[in-house]
Amino acid sequence: MFRRLLLTLLAPALLSACAPDAREVVVYSARGEQLIQPILERYAAQTGVDVRWINDKEGPLMQRLLSEDEQTPADLFLTVDAGNLWLAAENGLLQPARSQQLNSNIPAHLRDESDRWFGLSVRARTIAYSTERVDPEMLGSYADLSDPKWRGRLCLRTSKKVYNQSLVAMMIAGHGEEKTEEIVRGWVENLAAPVFSSDTRLLEAIQAGQCDAGIVNTYYFGRLQKKDPSIPIALHWPPEGVHVNVSGAGIVRHTDNRDGALALLEWLSSAEAQQEFAAVNLEYPANPAIAVDPLVAAWGEFEPDLINVSRAGELQAEAVRLMDRAGYR
Amino acid sequence: MRASSYWTAVAWLIALPTLAALTAIVLSLLQPDAETLHHLRRFVLPRVTFNTITLALGVAVLAGTLGVSLAWLTAMHRFPGQRFFAWALVLPMAMPGYVMAFVAIGLLEYSGPVQTLMRALFGDAAGLPPVRSRAGVIVVMSLALYPYVYLLARNAFLTLGAQALEVGQSLGYSRRQGFFRIALPMARPWIAGGLMLVVMETLADFGTVSVFNYDTFTTAIYSSWFALFSLSSALQLAFVLLLLVLVVAVAERRLRGRAAYTANAARRSVPVRLAGYAGWLATAFALLVFLLGFGLPVVQLLAWSLEAGQPDPRYLGTALRTLLLAAGSACLVAAVALALVYALRNAGRMARLAARIATLGYALPGTVLAVAIYSKLTAVNNLLDSAIGALTGNAPGLFLQGTLLAMLLAYTIRFLAVAYQPLDAAMQRLTRSYDESARSLGVGGWRLLRKVHLPLLRGGLLTAMLLVFVDVMKEMPITLMTRPFGWDTFAVRVYELTAEGQWEQAALPALFIVAAGLLPVILLTGAMRHAVAAR
Numbered sequence: 001m002f003r004r005l006l007l008t009l010l011a012p013a014l015l016s017a018c019a020p021d022a023r024e025v026v027v028y029s030a031r032g033e034q035l036i037q038p039i040l041e042r043y044a045a046q047t048g049v050d051v052r053w054i055n056d057k058e059g060p061l062m063q064r065l066l067s068e069d070e071q072t073p074a075d076l077f078l079t080v081d082a083g084n085l086w087l088a089a090e091n092g093l094l095q096p097a098r099s100q101q102l103n104s105n106i107p108a109h110l111r112d113e114s115d116r117w118f119g120l121s122v123r124a125r126t127i128a129y130s131t132e133r134v135d136p137e138m139l140g141s142y143a144d145l146s147d148p149k150w151r152g153r154l155c156l157r158t159s160k161k162v163y164n165q166s167l168v169a170m171m172i173a174g175h176g177e178e179k180t181e182e183i184v185r186g187w188v189e190n191l192a193a194p195v196f197s198s199d200t201r202l203l204e205a206i207q208a209g210q211c212d213a214g215i216v217n218t219y220y221f222g223r224l225q226k227k228d229p230s231i232p233i234a235l236h237w238p239p240e241g242v243h244v245n246v247s248g249a250g251i252v253r254h255t256d257n258r259d260g261a262l263a264l265l266e267w268l269s270s271a272e273a274q275q276e277f278a279a280v281n282l283e284y285p286a287n288p289a290i291a292v293d294p295l296v297a298a299w300g301e302f303e304p305d306l307i308n309v310s311r312a313g314e315l316q317a318e319a320v321r322l323m324d325r326a327g328y329r
Numbered sequence: 330m331r332a333s334s335y336w337t338a339v340a341w342l343i344a345l346p347t348l349a350a351l352t353a354i355v356l357s358l359l360q361p362d363a364e365t366l367h368h369l370r371r372f373v374l375p376r377v378t379f380n381t382i383t384l385a386l387g388v389a390v391l392a393g394t395l396g397v398s399l400a401w402l403t404a405m406h407r408f409p410g411q412r413f414f415a416w417a418l419v420l421p422m423a424m425p426g427y428v429m430a431f432v433a434i435g436l437l438e439y440s441g442p443v444q445t446l447m448r449a450l451f452g453d454a455a456g457l458p459p460v461r462s463r464a465g466v467i468v469v470m471s472l473a474l475y476p477y478v479y480l481l482a483r484n485a486f487l488t489l490g491a492q493a494l495e496v497g498q499s500l501g502y503s504r505r506q507g508f509f510r511i512a513l514p515m516a517r518p519w520i521a522g523g524l525m526l527v528v529m530e531t532l533a534d535f536g537t538v539s540v541f542n543y544d545t546f547t548t549a550i551y552s553s554w555f556a557l558f559s560l561s562s563a564l565q566l567a568f569v570l571l572l573l574v575l576v577v578a579v580a581e582r583r584l585r586g587r588a589a590y591t592a593n594a595a596r597r598s599v600p601v602r603l604a605g606y607a608g609w610l611a612t613a614f615a616l617l618v619f620l621l622g623f624g625l626p627v628v629q630l631l632a633w634s635l636e637a638g639q640p641d642p643r644y645l646g647t648a649l650r651t652l653l654l655a656a657g658s659a660c661l662v663a664a665v666a667l668a669l670v671y672a673l674r675n676a677g678r679m680a681r682l683a684a685r686i687a688t689l690g691y692a693l694p695g696t697v698l699a700v701a702i703y704s705k706l707t708a709v710n711n712l713l714d715s716a717i718g719a720l721t722g723n724a725p726g727l728f729l730q731g732t733l734l735a736m737l738l739a740y741t742i743r744f745l746a747v748a749y750q751p752l753d754a755a756m757q758r759l760t761r762s763y764d765e766s767a768r769s770l771g772v773g774g775w776r777l778l779r780k781v782h783l784p785l786l787r788g789g790l791l792t793a794m795l796l797v798f799v800d801v802m803k804e805m806p807i808t809l810m811t812r813p814f815g816w817d818t819f820a821v822r823v824y825e826l827t828a829e830g831q832w833e834q835a836a837l838p839a840l841f842i843v844a845a846g847l848l849p850v851i852l853l854t855g856a857m858r859h860a861v862a863a864r
Contacts, residue, residue: 063704068727
């Protein structure tokens with residue numbers, strides 16, 4: 001019985017070891033499977049190209065690419081957060097795409113200067129506030145949330161989430177380290193509750209009255225608003241520029257199917273794919289020519305921070321140390 | 330070759346894959362990253378060290394108390410519902426800790442239904458003490474982990490035998506004295522083994538503590554690695570974690586000394602009937618733990634699943650593969666652990682060191698171990714690739730990667746401790762005299778194992794398989810890293826959905842983990858009862 005079970009287990013294991021088809025595109029993805037599956041399946045159906053993907057967290061996926069080196073089966077690396085894309089490029093895991101089409105579809109501040117990765121959707125991290133207890137006139141920049149008038153009224157998510165690390169990194173890029181540390185200390189003093197481990201919980205805390213304002217990615221608010229259109233929370237766009245991050249992709253340095261990876265990447269930046277790629281998670285398309293989802297459009301237009309998002313990667317470690325020092329857990 | 334050196338070699342062979350995976354951690358000591366280390370020492374380590382130690386101690390005490398007291402109640406007493414609780418109290422194990430944490434916080438937070446109701450009834454000032462606190466993590470983790478102690482301690486009490494307690498009675502011990510002076514000391518290897526698993530899992534945990542945002546050594550390892558980009562500092566912290574586990578293990582062994590734990594279990598002791606209010610008190614206690622650890626979380630998950638709507642059509646295939654993987658690994662890991670305890674029985678001290686190393690995989694944060702295993706596997710594969718290429722002129726590439734073989738190997742490294750602890754404890758009950766009498770009858774070698782030892786080890790073996798089965802179903806980082814295309818388990822589904830914060834959608838796959846855990850729990854606890862009864 002045991003022997004038979006072992007054989008049943010081993011047979012497919014050995015079978016699955018056969019060489020991959022050369023035309024197939026293999027994607028290593030740290031973007032949630034339910035967010036990429038529909039669109040990759042559509043590409044496969046339209047072009048007849050087989051697309052396979054492996055999902056994991058970005059850190060392990062990068063270690064995997066590092067250790068597989070020249071032998072990797074991966075062709076395209078897809079992840080969330082510019083810091084991760086920057087790190088992948090920095091570690092020599094990606095190669096330049098050099099594509100006219102990609103350069104014209106994706107704005108310069110949302111892609112790597114050496115063409116190694118391209119943002120495919122934009123995630124805006126902005127201020128959410130209670131419409132019952134906050135006068136929108138009170139709201140200003142991210143820095144203003146450190147003002148003592150917010151004492152006991154602010155909610156934040158943990159500093160361990162990369163979204164906050166990127167936000168603080170971009171603030172360092174904008175204000176310098178000293179000023180940023182002062183702001184972060186002010187935030188911590190204003191906290192109404194220990195930092196949360198998810199944006200959704202944070203928004204629920206605002207709704208329940210535990211605090212009045214917080215910083216969140218817009219799509220988390222979108223999900224709650226979709227369920228309950230009358231939710232008493234609104235989004236505020238800081239006038240000096242809204243912090244944006246990307247989810248994006250790059251061609252794996254040691255791919256054995258560069259053409260296939262490039263074709264898929266170009267398609268993902270095209271009008272056809274962009275709409276769905278962003279809309280499935282209520283994000284913003286990276287390609288500015290594409291209209292946003294109506295629910296998202298209703299939040300109004302905003303001025304994004306135009307500093308290249310790769311700075312978030314360069315300054316991430318500095319941002320994390322700063323938050324540790326300031327007691328932002 | 331002498332038998333003992335043969336068995337020492339076997340023990341080291343079993344330890345070899347773990348040893349290989351751990352080399353990167355040891356080698357990291359050679360390249361300190363001064364800047365990051367300085368920062369960690371000053372701003373991070375003091376807090377996380379204190380947090381980690383209080384968490385491990387708190388969970389050990391609470392899970393130990395729950396596990397031992399419930400095991401004593403269900404194994405040696407009769408009370409209303411006792412037969413049900415005997416197996417039902419194992420079930421919280423099937424509930425991944427991070428899921429339980431999420432449910433607890435969702436229910437008890439300021440914005441959750443309980444506090445909202447309290448404010449509606451008693452005004453805005455009403456509320457609960459903060460859930461996301463040290464006490465909160467300790468309680469949730471203890472509820473998720475006490476079954477390890479429960480299962481092992483129960484096994485110990487069931488195999489204790491009637492005579493031991495009767496001796497106590499003849500000495501004038503009360504029931505309570507009998508427990509503290511006889512049963513508890515004689516169950517020590519089991520309880521210690523269970524506690525060892527609880528402590529290792531607490532130290533390695535990332536999922537539960539991050540839901541609580543409670544910083545421990547493990548979260549510091551992850552931040553050093555993925556936020557400060559300092560792999561060497563992360564591995565050095567992991568090394569400290571391993572040292573800590575080794576110290577705890579060695580200290581426990583020392584304390585245990587040379588005591589022997591054999592028992593003549595020819596006759597099971599007759600359970601004591603708890604009459605009147607004592608019986609109902611026992612029922613209430615067992616019910617409370619069952620509800621908190623299993624009932625309430627399941628109800629909440631059910632409510633979320635109904636909200637989330639249509640189940641994914643792929644779930645049938647996922648269910649099949651999850652079960653197949655868990656069952657396959659349970660058999661494999663239990664077999665390897667059996668070989669290891671057998672080797673220890675027949676070999677000297679060097680073999681014990683091998684066993685220590687071989688079982689360290691359970692104390693490491695999952696992602697660290699997953700990456701360590703994967704890079705070693707790639708290195709071995711590259712060697713094989715060039716060797717085969719040189720011999721046949723046709724290099725096969727990374728043929729091991731993404732096969733079930735690699736995945737099972739990784740699970741073995743991860744979960745060997747889980748199978749080893751119950752088997753090692755069970756082995757304590759086998760005196761040498763069994764072997765000697767068997768040999769005098771001309772029974773030796775494999776027949777000795779099959780005819781004499783295996784039947785006596787059955788309780789331990791079944792416990793080992795059950796623990797590994799459930800652990801594999803909950804496992805995330807190694808599954809994510811080593812699974813072949815399409816071999817997603819329910820834990821992978823849960824990960825996909827929770828990574829983007831869609832907890833409500835993740836309720837259904839989480840429920841599948843729990844449901845799939847039910848079957849082996851019922852089967853194996855039933856089989857265990859028979860195994861003990863048949864002795």
